[in-house]
Amino acid sequence: MAQVPDEDVKARKERERDELYALDISGVEWHSAPGTEEHEERVEIAYLPDGAVAMRSSLDPETVLRYTEAEWRAFVLGARDGEFDLEPAPGDGGVVAE
Template structure:
């Protein structure tokens, strides 16, 4: 029973992903964080139908990632909760302290 539900969930997610990537997003409006300049590297997002979101780097605008509403919500909530905080690491090429 669990295997059937897992297979159904996987198939649904694949369908959602395929539909999302089939969308024509050539006319979307891209947004970036306030205070960033046009020449600065930045992350840009665009709102898509049904709460989906597209995301790209200003340095590589042809590479676009797309997220369903549920995926984007999970990412935003995780980021707010610190799940993606970077650990302090070496700076300016200095080796990490051991």
């Protein structure tokens, strides 16, 4: 199997990202975790075409991050695998990312 040059992969990913951010998402339906209230701070996601996902904070709904299907899948699998688990901060019992 021939290996695709890094430039081709980078160009393809850049095109995907440009297309994803060019989508009009003004009418999407935003979802949040079950049990969260409308007034609570929460993460919201919206499902976009081709398996892509948009994500925002309820505190800053104008700032929206968009992920391709492959990026979202990698994130979800990493979260399920504990890659983003928080641990108590030394000395104060708070939480910090690894």
